[in-house]
Amino acid sequence: MAKLKKYLLFALGGAVLGWIVSIFIAPAFQGWFLTPGSDLAALCPCKDVINATTSGIIRIQLVCMAIGIVGFVVLGVFILRGKKDQAQPASPTPPASPAT
Numbered sequence: 001m002a003k004l005k006k007y008l009l010f011a012l013g014g015a016v017l018g019w020i021v022s023i024f025i026a027p028a029f030q031g032w033f034l035t036p037g038s039d040l041a042a043l044c045p046c047k048d049v050i051n052a053t054t055s056g057i058i059r060i061q062l063v064c065m066a067i068g069i070v071g072f073v074v075l076g077v078f079i080l081r082g083k084k085d086q087a088q089p090a091s092p093t094p095p096a097s098p099a100t
Helices: 001-032 046-087
Strands: none
Touching: 001 046
C-alpha cells in the first residue's frame, strides 16, 4: 500500500507539472495550429472560434497532464527501484568452518 501511495504521488506531481507546462505552450500551439491559409474571409463565426479555441486549450492541458502522469510514474518506478536496491544489505557470508 505504501508503494501505491508513492506512485500516486508521482502521478499527481506529473499531472500538476503537465498542467503548468500546458499553460505556457497552449496559446502558442493554438496560434500555430489554428493559423489559416491566406485565403481566409475577413469575417468569422466568433462563437465557433471561441468554442474551438477553448476546447483546444482544454484538450492540450489534458494531454500534457497525461504525459506528465505517465512520465512521472515511470520516473517513480526507476527511483523507487533504485532505492530498493540500495536499501538491501549485502548478504552476509557464512563464517568459515573451523578446520579440524
